[in-house]
Amino acid sequence: MSDDAGPGGAVTQPGSRPWPPLAGLTPARVALGRAGDSLTTAALLALSLDHARARDAVLAPFDAVAVAERITASGWPAVVAESQATDRRTHLLRPDLGRRLAPAARARLVADHDTSRRAHDIVCIVSDGLSAPAAEAHAPALARALLPSLAADGWRIAPVVVVPRGRVALGDEIGELFAARLALVLLGERPGLTAPASLGAYFVHDPRPGRTDAERNCVSNIHPGGLPPAAAAATLLWLLREARARGISGVALKDDREPPRLPPPAPG
């Protein structure tokens, strides 16, 4: 028995979980205890469960029709379109295909909607990206919180386009197609073990293929444990108004109402 074990300490036994006070200080996985030098069984299983949930989030099917119906039910027309990524594996390995509409989907959007110049101020795109649960759980709520405020400002809003297996830059093509001033893409972020269902919101002014990441703004970590959808909508509302009024987006447009909230560095 350790003679200097404090009030949070435990008797040193294999599989014990010492120093709970440390664990309360951070969401990181500290003070897991040890079995030999390895994880305790309980910590190993907890980690495995979170890993499994994150993996499942990547592979989960995306019910685009249901998402479109929920958005439509809240008063905003929504349609489903397809990217050129025809299955999950292609989507993961060919980011270029997730950035483009399938030709048939593109033709359908043109045939069914007014895509003339100056018809729309904004088009909102929803995609599962890398986490269908994130898009299903948070995108309709975010749209519901954001779009009425824009409409109240007199914005002309294109139908929401729900696209399975899309990438951020898909908004460039759809935005150009609708001749919209702004394209806003809501899509599921790369799942982490502590946040398997986190939504990212990206927008660009004057969307067209070839836009770079430096020309986009991003509000990330949108989920109840991170930035709640209602708060994200407020941030986006401010940013979108500024972007439209000043005709800019990207690095030139900072959220200077509050300390900037930047996304974590992403590969590529």
Add this chain to the structure above:
Amino acid sequence: MSRYATTLGGVTHAFGDLKTLLARASPPRSGDELAGIAAGAEEERIAARFVLADVPLARFLAEPLIPAEDDDVTRMLLDTHDNAAFAPLSHLTVGGFREWLLDPYTDGTVLAAVAAGITPEMAAAVSKLMRAQDLILVARKCRVVTRFRDTVGLPGRLAVRIQPNHPTDDPLPIAAAILDGLAHGCGDAVIGINPATDSVDRVVTLLRLLDEWIAAWRIPTQSCVLAHVTTQLEALERGAPVDLVFQSIAGTEAANRSFGITLAMLAEAEEAARALGRGTVGDHVMYFETGQGSCLSAGAHHGVDQQTLEARAHGVARRFRPLLVNTVVGFIGPEYLADGRQITRAGLEDHFCGKLLGLPMGCDVCHTVHADAGPDDLDGLLFLLGTAGCSYVMGVPGGDDIMLNYVSTSYHDAAALRQALGLRPAPEFEAWATEVGILDGAGRLAPEPAHRLAARLPALPGLASTAVIPR
């Protein structure tokens, strides 16, 4: 008829130039397929290796993959090539080079003597002819020893970076993650925070805290806040206590430009940090991270395969005498490294090429959850790299980085690797860890090390609460 061609079973395989040959000879890699430069079939891949085996090493000096007039990395690599060091290799082909490297008489001393004569392209080329065990056997012979406040890279040693990231850079949670890492014998490579934002104020604050904590507990290690190099230099100019200057680097001028850096900036950073004289046992002040796929991701790959470009990034690192270099091997995502098999192979290649070029190579053995990989893949690569003599690995609480959202190696993983292979921490750090009761006299992790730390060390300064030490 192409210079680079062979006939196998009546079928002729021709490759237009050296970079095409290297790309076709590369093991399967989703990034090379995405770039449209990979071999179209397995036989073509092996045909390329037949051709590559007969290419003289000197050919790589005569035929730059990326023209010098287009790329400052090429210019720097050619300008700094050491012909005298290359002389013992100058008669060899790539295939002959492989056999020379594997010869037991080619030991660490011999390899260190020729390192400055080996170009990144030569290292990448020979790695393409090597199986995993070849990459391990040769890398294991290359010992690259660097120093700042402790010594990294000695035989029988494995250092660990504590990576105590937090989504809002909150000091108390960061301190908790550091304490937990120290209690597992980690932190001898560096205590390095990836900040959630790139603000100078934030970087200065974190650097001051780390400096105070390292001083208060008299830990023989170094700190780093991994913001952009320009942000760190600005912090340094404001008087912040900078130990190591960090930067992500890539293998082409255009890719480095997309990172917002130039070779001149890196030289300036090295000079500024070294002038502070903060090291106690050495003056290696740079910390670089690399990783296959960054050039392709930046649209700056010039048709060169991603592993050769990674070796060129190592060539960039070599110029600035780093304390630490690591490849963040699985961070970039499955469109560049699709699965556990590709990540494993890439990690071994990166470690091999870096060591051969004379770098203190570590590895962030990691994957994103949308790559087809899992815990057993990471364990496999970690233990292979331990066998290959990897200088250091990451220590992330539970292997779950809550800010960067990816899976890496944990404090426990590092301890398990040390236990399995009899590896010990850096000597200065080991002495400290033994003195404060983290390690017992036999080098094993002691029971309840956090309580021992609490009993023997003062509370960490700068924290709103002292609850970080459980008393």
